[in-house]
Amino acid sequence: MQLCLVVNKIDRLILELQLQPHEAYDRIKGIITQVNMIVSAFESESFMSEADAVLAHGNIKANADAGYAAAQCA
Numbered sequence: 001m002q003l004c005l006v007v008n009k010i011d012r013l014i015l016e017l018q019l020q021p022h023e024a025y026d027r028i029k030g031i032i033t034q035v036n037m038i039v040s041a042f043e044s045e046s047f048m049s050e051a052d053a054v055l056a057h058g059n060i061k062a063n064a065d066a067g068y069a070a071a072q073c074a
Contacts, residue, residue, distance in 0.1 A: 005035055 013024040 003039060005032065007031070 007028060010024065010028070013019045013027060014021065019027065
């Protein structure tokens with residue numbers, strides 16, 4: 001399932017908070033960046049859990065304390 005971020009009520013940034021258009025843009029961009037970081041963290045955690053499950057069923061055992069790690073780059 002794909003995520004979809006909906007940003008609404010953008011007009012309130014300019015009308016109520018009286019931000020300049022570039023300030024509103026920077027604020028929205030910052031929010032989107034934060035959401036992307038959170039989603040990335042969840043995806044990485046999910047990947048690690050899946051990798052641990054696969055390794056646990058095979059002959060290879062992963063040990064995070066021993067320094068073995070996996071990472072996913074989006």
